[in-house]
Amino acid sequence: MSEHYDIIIVGGGMVGAALACALTHSELRIAIIDARAPDTGFTPDTFDLRVSAITRASQHLFENLGAWPGMQSRRVTPYQEMRVWDATGRGSIHFSAADIGEPDLGHIIENRVILGALTERLQAADNIDLLAPATPTRLQPAYPQTASLTLADGRQLRARLIVGADGARSWVRRQLGIDCLGWSYGQKGLVATVRPQHGHHDTAWQRFLPGGPLALLPIGQEHCSIVWSCAEEEAEQLLQLEPDVFLQRLDQALGDSPLGRIEHSGPRAAFPLRLQHARSYIGPRVALVGDAAHTIHPLAGQGVNLGLLDAATLAGMILDLQQQGRDFGHMLRLRQYQRTRKADNLLMMASMDGFKRLFSNDNPVLSRIRNLGLSLADTALPLKHRLMRQAMGLDAHLPQLSQRRWHAV
Numbered sequence: 001m002s003e004h005y006d007i008i009i010v011g012g013g014m015v016g017a018a019l020a021c022a023l024t025h026s027e028l029r030i031a032i033i034d035a036r037a038p039d040t041g042f043t044p045d046t047f048d049l050r051v052s053a054i055t056r057a058s059q060h061l062f063e064n065l066g067a068w069p070g071m072q073s074r075r076v077t078p079y080q081e082m083r084v085w086d087a088t089g090r091g092s093i094h095f096s097a098a099d100i101g102e103p104d105l106g107h108i109i110e111n112r113v114i115l116g117a118l119t120e121r122l123q124a125a126d127n128i129d130l131l132a133p134a135t136p137t138r139l140q141p142a143y144p145q146t147a148s149l150t151l152a153d154g155r156q157l158r159a160r161l162i163v164g165a166d167g168a169r170s171w172v173r174r175q176l177g178i179d180c181l182g183w184s185y186g187q188k189g190l191v192a193t194v195r196p197q198h199g200h201h202d203t204a205w206q207r208f209l210p211g212g213p214l215a216l217l218p219i220g221q222e223h224c225s226i227v228w229s230c231a232e233e234e235a236e237q238l239l240q241l242e243p244d245v246f247l248q249r250l251d252q253a254l255g256d257s258p259l260g261r262i263e264h265s266g267p268r269a270a271f272p273l274r275l276q277h278a279r280s281y282i283g284p285r286v287a288l289v290g291d292a293a294h295t296i297h298p299l300a301g302q303g304v305n306l307g308l309l310d311a312a313t314l315a316g317m318i319l320d321l322q323q324q325g326r327d328f329g330h331m332l333r334l335r336q337y338q339r340t341r342k343a344d345n346l347l348m349m350a351s352m353d354g355f356k357r358l359f360s361n362d363n364p365v366l367s368r369i370r371n372l373g374l375s376l377a378d379t380a381l382p383l384k385h386r387l388m389r390q391a392m393g394l395d396a397h398l399p400q401l402s403q404r405r406w407h408a409v
């Protein structure tokens with residue numbers, strides 16, 4: 001006996017959960033499967049080690065999904081300014097939301113907060129079955145009109161479309177035999193929550209060190225979440241250091257800055273950094289979204305924002321086709337989704353890879369070029385304003401769900 005759904009989403013991370021949320025209030029029956037039970041607990045005194053810089057486009061998506069108030073009631077930290085400077089020269093650039101008439105440049109939000117608010121919406125929806133923890137063991141893509149999925153407990157599920165939202169090591173992608181192009185950066189992103197002596201000034205800070213960028217992202221009233229990209233061996237050493245020695249290393253890495261000394265640091269963790277792009281985002285009655293389709297260096301905080309654009313695009317397409325009584329799992333429609341998202345994702349990935357190579361480098365010629373480039377960009381106002389709007393996700397051609405005030409659900 002199999003259970004029938006319209007859509008099964010494998011992976012209830014930020015992207016899979018956002019996709020499911022966009023389909024609540026439709027007539028579609030959805031199952032969302034995750035190997036882990038959702039980790040949504042929130043206590044104001046502790047910080048999730050994983051945070052995301054959320055663009056305006058992603059904020060609009062969360063607003064349209066009705067999940068933004070749930071995030072605000074937990075903790076979101078807007079930042080009005082961003083300062084980027086190079087450790088090997090005098091080049092620097094300063095972005096201010098006021099220069100482009102915006103209240104802020106974006107928000108830093110703990111991943112657990114994002115997931116908590118989305119999960120709350122999913123639990124309230126009567127067309128969504130949240131199956132977690134549950135693990136799929138077998139995927140049979142097209143089975144004329146439906147694809148089927150077997151779970152470890154023996155349950156058989158069928159659906160018109162299966163979506164792989166199961167992260168960088170996607171099981172769904174591997175079942176389809178889809179290869180990825182890409183490479184490891186030989187780096188890890190070390191994360192920790194720290195407290196700078198003079199507070200964060202509602203500013204996102206990023207210093208380019210020869211080994212990789214060190215970002216301090218404001219979180220709450222007086223803390224910052226750091227993402228320190230460095231060689232794998234260095235990251236392993238940094239993880240092992242005693243807390244006071246780690247603080248000294250962090251101070252050295254930051255150099256003189258308005259943040260002052262770093263006074264306290266909490267637990268640390270490190271994640272391998274890869275550039276990875278699936279050759280195809282689709283298979284028979286299957287589509288990939290988020291990190292299952294692409295991963296990117298975190299230096300510009302765009303990874304989950306790209307995934308949320310995949311989710312908004314796919315959800316918009318499914319809702320339109322469903323309304324027209326057409327088959328949203330048909331290969332022709334899935335190709336349309338792939339065409340729309342691949343071009344945007346590849347463009348962003350190529351730019352971020354270029355930045356990574358230009359900035360994580362101690363070649364003296366490149367150092368002079370990037371310091372000059374930073375200083376020139378800082379004074380070329382039209383270019384700077386354009387960069388800001390692009391980073392906020394406002395210059396792209398956005399799916400309807402990611403646009404301001406499109407209250408679909």
Ligand SMILES: Cc1cc2nc3c(=O)[nH]c(=O)nc-3n(C[C@H](O)[C@H](O)[C@H](O)COP(=O)(O)OP(=O)(O)OC[C@H]3O[C@@H](n4cnc5c(N)ncnc54)[C@H](O)[C@@H]3O)c2cc1C
Pocket residue numbers: 010011012013014015016033034035036051052053054134135136165166167168170171172189190191227271272289290291292298300301302303304305306307
């Ligand atoms: C250090 C670091 C900092 C970052 N900072 C930012 C940032 O500031 N801004 C930004 O936009 N991006 C950032 N990113 C990228 C961002 O974290 C990812 O793009 C994002 O988490 C991808 O979300 P996802 O839902 O696609 O995948 P994931 O978050 O990986 O979620 C996948 C889900 O699938 C589940 N799953 C996996 N396998 C299975 C299976 N076989 N069966 C069932 N369930 C399964 C997992 O349990 C998980 O819940 C950062 C990344 C790193 C490493």
